[in-house]
Amino acid sequence: MTDKINLTIRPATPADIEPLTALSYRTIRSKYPSVIGADTVEAYIASGAVPAFYRERNAFTRVAEVNGEPAGACAVKEGEIDLMMVALEYHRSGIGSALLEDGERRLFRDHDRIVLESFRDNLQANTFYEKHGWTVEKTFTMPDFAIPMVRMTKQR
Numbered sequence: 001m002t003d004k005i006n007l008t009i010r011p012a013t014p015a016d017i018e019p020l021t022a023l024s025y026r027t028i029r030s031k032y033p034s035v036i037g038a039d040t041v042e043a044y045i046a047s048g049a050v051p052a053f054y055r056e057r058n059a060f061t062r063v064a065e066v067n068g069e070p071a072g073a074c075a076v077k078e079g080e081i082d083l084m085m086v087a088l089e090y091h092r093s094g095i096g097s098a099l100l101e102d103g104e105r106r107l108f109r110d111h112d113r114i115v116l117e118s119f120r121d122n123l124q125a126n127t128f129y130e131k132h133g134w135t136v137e138k139t140f141t142m143p144d145f146a147i148p149m150v151r152m153t154k155q156r
Helices: 013-032 037-047 049-057 095-108 121-131
Strands: 008-009 063-068 070-077 080-086 113-119 136-143 147-155
Touching: 008 095, 013 049, 013 063, 013 070, 013 080, 037 049, 037 080, 063 095, 070 095, 080 095, 095 113, 095 121, 113 121, 121 136, 121 147
Parallel strands: 080 113
Antiparallel strands: 008 063, 063 070, 070 080, 113 147, 136 147
């Protein structure tokens, strides 16, 4: 479907922090209460972690734009997809696939095996990753929050 929209993937800039934060808040508030609980979602948002992440990880983040507006983001860190976020209105449009493929390509330049972590109960995301060749390596509980997680891997 990305061939039917004007999609661009580009490096993030400081000007993206505010729109990506807003996009993330909308997606988190819509998708995550059923996964991690509404109270946990609101506490996370209130913590300021989202804009802090985009400030600290800006140089490692790529933005998907549709018609010049941010529609999603993917951040990487050493051997890992650190963040995948797509605006609700673009779920199942191909933007997530394009962002994931871009992140994988960047990581596979230096690594034969890459990883990501996802909420265990986020079935939509985990199915998406499995569809793209990721496999569950292990399940674990997120320290401090008691949230069930999965660690997924992909080989070059």
